[in-house]
Amino acid sequence: MKKLLAGLSCFLIILGLTACDSADKPSEAKLKIACNEVSCAIIEPGLSWIKQHGLNVELVMMDNNVNIIKSVNDGSVDAGVGVHSKFMESFNQQNNGKLVMVKPYPFTTGIGFYSERYTSLDALPEHAKIAIMNDAMNMDRGLRMLQSAGLIELDKTKNDSYSLLDITKNPKQLEFIDMDQTQTVRSLQDVDGAVVFFTHMRNANKDFRSYIVRDKSANEFPMGLVVRQDNTEQPWANTLAEALRSESVRQGITKNFDGVFEYLD
Numbered sequence: 001m002k003k004l005l006a007g008l009s010c011f012l013i014i015l016g017l018t019a020c021d022s023a024d025k026p027s028e029a030k031l032k033i034a035c036n037e038v039s040c041a042i043i044e045p046g047l048s049w050i051k052q053h054g055l056n057v058e059l060v061m062m063d064n065n066v067n068i069i070k071s072v073n074d075g076s077v078d079a080g081v082g083v084h085s086k087f088m089e090s091f092n093q094q095n096n097g098k099l100v101m102v103k104p105y106p107f108t109t110g111i112g113f114y115s116e117r118y119t120s121l122d123a124l125p126e127h128a129k130i131a132i133m134n135d136a137m138n139m140d141r142g143l144r145m146l147q148s149a150g151l152i153e154l155d156k157t158k159n160d161s162y163s164l165l166d167i168t169k170n171p172k173q174l175e176f177i178d179m180d181q182t183q184t185v186r187s188l189q190d191v192d193g194a195v196v197f198f199t200h201m202r203n204a205n206k207d208f209r210s211y212i213v214r215d216k217s218a219n220e221f222p223m224g225l226v227v228r229q230d231n232t233e234q235p236w237a238n239t240l241a242e243a244l245r246s247e248s249v250r251q252g253i254t255k256n257f258d259g260v261f262e263y264l265d
Contacts, residue, residue, distance in 0.1 A: 112211025
């Protein structure tokens with residue numbers, strides 16, 4: 001009996017040491033990163049860098065940015081790339097979200113006003129049909145750009161969160177059609193003009209530099225890695241954020257996107 005108990009004790013000690021050793025090893029579980037077609041293409045050149053820094057990741061492509069941040073917020077994925085900080089903040093406010101963009105922010109992209117029928121704002125006819133993004137933050141951004149261009153005036157008693165209801169002057173009586181941001185570039189053949197992200201123009205094989213006017217505040221809308229607030233200090237979150245600033249990702253952006261994205265450092 002003593003021999004049996006001694007043997008059992010040794011077995012338990014060995015088992016305990018093995019368990020402790022396993023606990024000290026990094027997890028082999030895959031980290032899931034939600035991205036759209038463009039942001040997945042941004043991350044892909046950095047996958048080797050990410051692996052070299054001890055992480056195993058899986059890219060989960062989604063069809064729009066709302067689904068990206070919803071999936072991060074509900075824990076379906078570990079992180080997301082594809083939205084700017086103010087879009088994320090607007091989501092948090094409207095959905096009691098717990099999302100954070102990990103600093104330092106790597107890059108930004110712009111929006112422009114495009115037309116396949118006209119080459120100047122003066123040429124736009126009265127009652128021209130204009131496509132604009134329907135999410136609150138990007139509608140605000142687009143309307144500000146159109147106000148700066150002199151096409152409309154917005155309610156002077158407000159200073160943020162502009163919507164179509166806040167247009168106080170519309171000399172050309174432009175008719176706005178709000179839609180998902182991914183649809184704005186596709187609408188160009190059917191409307192007189194559209195507010196479109198550079199990224200969506202590039203993704204549709206259109207010249208993003210062909211805008212009639214562009215926004216002047218792109219740096220106020222940084223993009224980066226979005227995680228849940230309780231994951232902000234996780235080492236893997238900092239590593240993934242650094243990957244977006246790595247030389248391999250920078251080179252990929254330069255080669256594949258030719259100016260669509262602008263680094264902030």
